[in-house]
Amino acid sequence: SAVISQKPSRDICQRGTSLTIQCQVDSQVTMMFWYRQQPGQSLTLIATANQGSEATYESGFVIDKFPISRPNLTFSTLTVSNMSPEDSSIYLCSAMDGPAFFGQGTRLTVV
Amino acid sequence: QKEVEQDPGPLSVPEGAIVSLNCTYSNSAFQYFMWYRQYSRKGPELLMYTYSSGNKEDGRFTAQVDKSSKYISLFIRDSQPSDSATYLCAMDGGSQGNLIFGKGTKLSVKP
Numbered sequence: 305s306a307v308i309s310q311k312p313s314r315d316i317c318q319r320g321t322s323l324t325i326q327c328q329v330d331s332q333v334t335m336m337f338w339y340r341q342q343p344g345q346s347l348t349l350i351a352t353a354n355q356g357s358e359a360t361y362e363s364g365f366v367i368d369k370f371p372i373s374r375p376n377l378t379f380s381t382l383t384v385s386n387m388s389p390e391d392s393s394i395y396l397c398s399a400m401d402g403p404a405f406f407g408q409g410t411r412l413t414v415v
Numbered sequence: 416q417k418e419v420e421q422d423p424g425p426l427s428v429p430e431g432a433i434v435s436l437n438c439t440y441s442n443s444a445f446q447y448f449m450w451y452r453q454y455s456r457k458g459p460e461l462l463m464y465t466y467s468s469g470n471k472e473d474g475r476f477t478a479q480v481d482k483s484s485k486y487i488s489l490f491i492r493d494s495q496p497s498d499s500a501t502y503l504c505a506m507d508g509g510s511q512g513n514l515i516f517g518k519g520t521k522l523s524v525k526p
Contacts, residue, residue, distance in 0.1 A: 404461070406458040406461075408458040409456075
């Protein structure tokens with residue numbers, strides 16, 4: 305099974321700023337995903353991070369707000385841009401290696 | 416109707432009890448079914464991964480899939496306080512790889 309390292313594990317940010325979250329997988333994987341988990345809620349897919357092409361965003365999520373990079377088969381970043389308190393959430397990186405495996409998440413608080 | 420329905424609980428049981436967790440779904444295209452365990456402030460951890468209808472057992476855990484009824488279950492035998500967590504069901508509808516999650520059931524096992 306894939307081991308996923310995600311950082312930072314948590315951060316407190318000022319509104320209007322941006323935060324980049326990094327996700328490193330210990331093996332090459334074709335598919336990587338970014339999810340959001342709001343307090344008391346389940347996971348919602350933000351986008352699929354495609355290696356060598358633009359990410360595919362789900363309804364309600366846009367590239368300007370959540371730019372994603374996928375420079376190779378083991379690494380991806382998610383940036384949360386121009387943050388507001390409504391962006392306070394847990395952001396999770398996932399990789400498909402058979403089933404999907406998850407990182408430990410980034411707990412973001414925007415003040 | 417939501418694609419995946421899961422009773423959020425909370426569910427409280429005494430140590431040693433058999434726990435039954437359930438999800439129903441509406442989309443017959445779902446082919447893969449997963450159960451994740453999520454401890455507080457941690458990422459989801461894969462517990463069970465099944466494809467076909469029937470039962471799959473792994474230690475104290477049994478996953479059951481009934482595609483005709485669009486119903487999946489996770490049974491935990493001899494439950495332990497360390498099983499206290501939120502359990503999320505998830506389904507993968509196809510080649511896109513993204514998962515549809517239930518809301519999660521919060522389980523508490525009392526010593």
